[in-house]
Amino acid sequence: MDYLFQQLINGLTLGGVYALVALGYTMVYGIIQLINFAHGEIFAAGGYLGVILLSYMASQGLMDSHPWFGLAFALILAMGYCAMLAMAVEKVAYKPLRQSSRLSVLLSALGMSIFLQNGLMLTQGVYDKAYPTEFTHGGFEWLGVRVSYMQIGILAVTALLLVLLNTLVFKTRIGKAMRATAQDKVMSALVGIHSDKVISTTFAIGAALAAAAGIMVGLYYGSVRYDMGFVPGIKAFAAAVLGGIGNITGAMIGGLIIGMVEILAAAYIPAGGEYKDVFAFVILIGVLYFMPTGIMGENVDDTRV
Amino acid sequence: MAHLCLTDVSVHFGGLQALTEVSFDLRPGEIVSLIGPNGAGKTTIFNVITGVYKISGGVVAYDGQTISGLRPHHILARGIARTFQNIRLFTAMTALENVMVARHCRTRSGVIGSVLRTGCQRAEERAVRERGMAALDFVGLAAHADAVAKNLPYGLQRRLEIARALGSDPTTILLDEPAAGLNPSESRELMEMIQRIAKTGVNVLLVEHDMSVVMNVSHRVVVLDHGVCICQGAPAEVRSNPAVIEAYLGSETD
Amino acid sequence: MSAKRVILTLVAMCLMAGTATAATLKIGSLSPLTGSYAADGNDIANGTRAAIAAIEKEGGIPGFDKIELFAEDSACDPRQAVAAANKLVNEKVVGVVGAYCSSATIPASETLAEADIPMLTPASTSEKVTERGLPYMFRVCGRDDDQSIAAMKFIKDVLKAKTIFIVDDKTTYSQGLADNVEKLANKEGLKVIAHDHVNQGDKDFSAVLTKIKDAKPDVLYMSLQNSASGALMLIQAKRAGVTAAIIGQDAVYHPQLMEIAKDAAEGMYLTFGYIDEETPSYKKFLAAYEKFGKPGAYSAYAYDAAYSLLSAIKAAKSTDPAKIKAELIKGDMQGASKKIKFQANGESGSNYIIRVVKDGKFANFWDPQTGKKY
Structure with missing residues (x-):
């Protein structure tokens, strides 16, 4: 039984990361129907900024005296930086193509993804960069289940960000503007919403979440590499589609499902580690076969941004 | 009091001339109706005033300042709101949210403030909510504030459109066929509502096919045909104008 | 001009x-x-x-x-x-x-x-x-067959292990080596609890490591082609509470292993050619x-x-x-x-020894030729 619980905790942690990244895909898709391929690279940039900041603070001894402050500081700074990066990407690569066909924007997104990945490779090198992880090893054992502080940390930060996002989207005026723009861009302009600003904000919010995910992945797994955005990007995109692309709640659920399926497949199927991705995508195809719009696709309008 | 003034406004889409040198104005406190056969260019005028279409000639001025060329959200911020011929609500939001969205241009909290729920932001949100409720109350929808827009009956959706337009505190409101699809008693309530709006000091520009509504509420009527303004004046004058009669009879034989 | x-x-x-x-x-x-x-x-x-x-x-x-x-x-x-x-x-x-x-x-x-x-x-x-x-x-x-022989000799003679869990990441190299070790383990009478696979580029090994923690093998033979992946697995193994002796091979022999895994790499064994x-x-x-x-x-x-x-x-x-x-x-x-000294077949000979990660460095540990510790 504790084996199952242990695996569930593992799956929850991985799923939480996927969910955070998936939100960025789904929000951008909801608002301008674009699959933002560069999103995985924003996630990687967040991971890199984290390692740069944390290594610097560690070298100054700050991580020994104020570890939690240092972590929070790095997290917030990386989120802000990536938000600005995503807004710049939007301005340079997508906004000039607002009136063009969706294919042009999609290609622009692909190009941006390659550009950012190569930019990371050129500036940060091809080697893995190690996180200062000394303070993340701890954990406790409870009823035979081992839970590390990092897992708790990832789950707590993920939950907090999800709650904040929900508040933002459903309770505030900018959230209403986002939902309105997603539903009807012309109409929302006519009720006074500056759609360019709302689109820009959507990119920024998605990127901030991805940056948080990037740092947590770096801390949890111990290192980052310039191409780290690719695989989680694909998985998170799959999660967004699984949940019903454009749907915020769907992205969260999709992320958790993909994470869980991967872990449980590796845990319970003999030599399943080899095929865990296959299982994740089989579930995706299966769900889409019966629910073509994804799990939360039915009320796609309700929570879409 | 606001004064909307169109001078020699022309619009063409490619080779098609949609409006040709149309001039009229909407003086403070007035209810003016735009009428004309289908395709005469009435909705095009709305789209011109609200900044959706670019004009190819002439000037649209509001309060003495040129507004042609501004983006839609800027024009709304100047005080011109509109409704749509075919209802375009944010169907997945509640009635109250629809109205609150429209106050976007009158609030200023940013994303950070929204996330952190600063005191200022909360106070603003409360004010927006109160103003939204007032607008709903004005059109008689207060009891349906939390209903999702798409679940409201058709007549109430029409009213919600008007409430949403009022939500931005406009000084001029453009109503595009508000009586379309309403039954006679609903139409009467609508007329009464339009007059109440005008009494609060908001100018009303009305596009309407229902002549009983037009003739009853309008101070002045502007008649368009094929993108040209053929006549304007008090309802009674317009009704007896030969050019108007011909335009309508001509259109009926189409 | x-x-x-x-x-x-x-x-x-x-x-x-x-x-x-x-x-x-x-x-x-x-x-x-x-x-x-x-x-x-x-x-x-x-x-x-x-x-x-x-x-x-x-x-x-x-x-x-x-x-x-x-x-x-x-x-x-x-x-x-x-x-x-x-x-x-x-x-x-x-x-x-x-x-x-x-x-x-x-x-x-x-x-x-x-x-x-x-x-x-x-x-x-x-x-x-x-x-x-x-x-x-x-x-x-050196050659993989020589490398796996060296590893198995160490597992049997020095670690005296009875059970082994094998993980590889499915490259020609890593799976070939893992298959060799599995064959040798069966021949030597060790119990191969499982031979599991992960994918190249994976970051999360928590599922398979929880499996390993539960199975409690004496040895984990970790055949990965990349030192960074190796480091990730070491960190997560420590976090998961895996107590088995971990043996890797030449592909994870890189300073990056310790840079990333830090103290989680301590005590890991590797097969690598002897360098004086x-x-x-x-x-x-x-x-x-x-x-x-x-x-x-x-x-x-x-x-x-x-x-x-x-x-x-x-x-x-x-x-x-x-x-x-x-x-x-x-x-x-x-x-x-x-x-x-190249042979006519192009080989220059293998000289695999066992190394261990000690104080953040690779240290010579055991020589299969002589059967002695350094």
């Missing part, structure tokens, strides 16, 4: 330029400069560069006033490796150091063989590399390599491969492949990595 003199000057310049090109010796390197194995791949290119610098410092090769390196990216991908090999053929290089992944080395070597270009691999340990009868294929590092760091050859290599940073797993092997190639050309006074081969086999040199 008259028109005639201008033309004469131009002709003279062209002639001089012609002689300048003729005096350049071109060699190539093939290794993954991008992708998951970029770390090892760049070490190989740098090792080759260091050897060129060392040879040039010793007076270069008579008849050539310059040695030019074409460092191509094989990306550990068979198709790209073949394309890169074709490029080297077009550049008319006289020899190639590379490649890294056996799955890329094998097809690339076929392309180079068609042009009779000698290839010396510093890192591909698959048996198949030298067993295809190619006349100009050489190997500076006290020999003058190794010190010479270190000096030549200094500007490229800390040597990685294959830096010294790549250095030796390039150094052997260039020395053979020097001795043969020719770039004819048959003569180079004759000189390579004739040669018997103390390299930076080991004593290099």
Whole structure:
């Protein structure tokens, strides 16, 4: 039984990361129907900024005296930086193509993804960069289940960000503007919403979440590499589609499902580690076969941004 | 009091001339109706005033300042709101949210403030909510504030459109066929509502096919045909104008 | 200046330029400069560069006033490796150091063989590399069958393990090695609890590690092709509470392993060729390599491969492949990595020993030849 619980905790942690990244895909898709391929690279940039900041603070001894402050500081700074990066990407690569066909924007997104990945490779090198992880090893054992502080940390930060996002989207005026723009861009302009600003904000919010995910992945797994955005990007995109692309709640659920399926497949199927991705995508195809719009696709309008 | 003034406004889409040198104005406190056969260019005028279409000639001025060329959200911020011929609500939001969205241009909290729920932001949100409720109350929808827009009956959706337009505190409101699809008693309530709006000091520009509504509420009527303004004046004058009669009879034989 | 003199000057310049090109010796390197194995791949290119610098410092090769390196990216991908090999053929290089992944080395070597270009691999340990009868294929590092034998001997004789859990990441190299170990374990009477696989590029190993923690094997044989992946698995193994002795192999032998895993790497065992760091050859290599940073797993092997190639050309006074081969086999040199004596089949012998991560460094631990600890 504790084996199952242990695996569930593992799956929850991985799923939480996927969910955070998936939100960025789904929000951008909801608002301008674009699959933002560069999103995985924003996630990687967040991971890199984290390692740069944390290594610097560690070298100054700050991580020994104020570890939690240092972590929070790095997290917030990386989120802000990536938000600005995503807004710049939007301005340079997508906004000039607002009136063009969706294919042009999609290609622009692909190009941006390659550009950012190569930019990371050129500036940060091809080697893995190690996180200062000394303070993340701890954990406790409870009823035979081992839970590390990092897992708790990832789950707590993920939950907090999800709650904040929900508040933002459903309770505030900018959230209403986002939902309105997603539903009807012309109409929302006519009720006074500056759609360019709302689109820009959507990119920024998605990127901030991805940056948080990037740092947590770096801390949890111990290192980052310039191409780290690719695989989680694909998985998170799959999660967004699984949940019903454009749907915020769907992205969260999709992320958790993909994470869980991967872990449980590796845990319970003999030599399943080899095929865990296959299982994740089989579930995706299966769900889409019966629910073509994804799990939360039915009320796609309700929570879409 | 606001004064909307169109001078020699022309619009063409490619080779098609949609409006040709149309001039009229909407003086403070007035209810003016735009009428004309289908395709005469009435909705095009709305789209011109609200900044959706670019004009190819002439000037649209509001309060003495040129507004042609501004983006839609800027024009709304100047005080011109509109409704749509075919209802375009944010169907997945509640009635109250629809109205609150429209106050976007009158609030200023940013994303950070929204996330952190600063005191200022909360106070603003409360004010927006109160103003939204007032607008709903004005059109008689207060009891349906939390209903999702798409679940409201058709007549109430029409009213919600008007409430949403009022939500931005406009000084001029453009109503595009508000009586379309309403039954006679609903139409009467609508007329009464339009007059109440005008009494609060908001100018009303009305596009309407229902002549009983037009003739009853309008101070002045502007008649368009094929993108040209053929006549304007008090309802009674317009009704007896030969050019108007011909335009309508001509259109009926189409 | 008259028109005639201008033309004469131009002709003279062209002639001089012609002689300048003729005096350049071109060699190539093939290794993954991008992708998951970029770390090892760049070490190989740098090792080759260091050897060129060392040879040039010793007076270069008579008849050539310059040695030019074409460092191509094989990306550990068979198709790209073949394309890169074709490029080297077009550049008319006289020899190639590379490649890294056996799955890329094998097809690339076929392309180079068609042009009779000698290839010396510093890192591909698959048996198949030298067993295809190619006349100009050489190997500076050891072989996987020897490596797995060394590992199993250690598991049985020193760890005295009864149960083993095997994980690999499905490359020609890592799975080949893991399969060898599984076969040997069955032969030696160890219980193979499971042989599981992960994917290249995976970051999360928590599922399989929880499995391992539950199964409580004596030994975890961790066959991964990438030192960063190895480090991730070590961190997560520690976090999951895996207590088994962990054994890896040459592909994770890289300073990056400790940089990332830090104390989680302590006590891990690896099989790797014995390198005597006290020999003058190794010190010479270190000096030549200094500007490229800390040597990685294959830096010294790549250095030796390039150094052997260039020395053979020097001795043969020719770039004819048959003569180079004759000189390579004739040669018997103390390299930076080991004593290099090529056989006719292209092998230079394996000398795997067991190392352990101690105080953030790889330390010699046990020699399977003598059965003694260092």
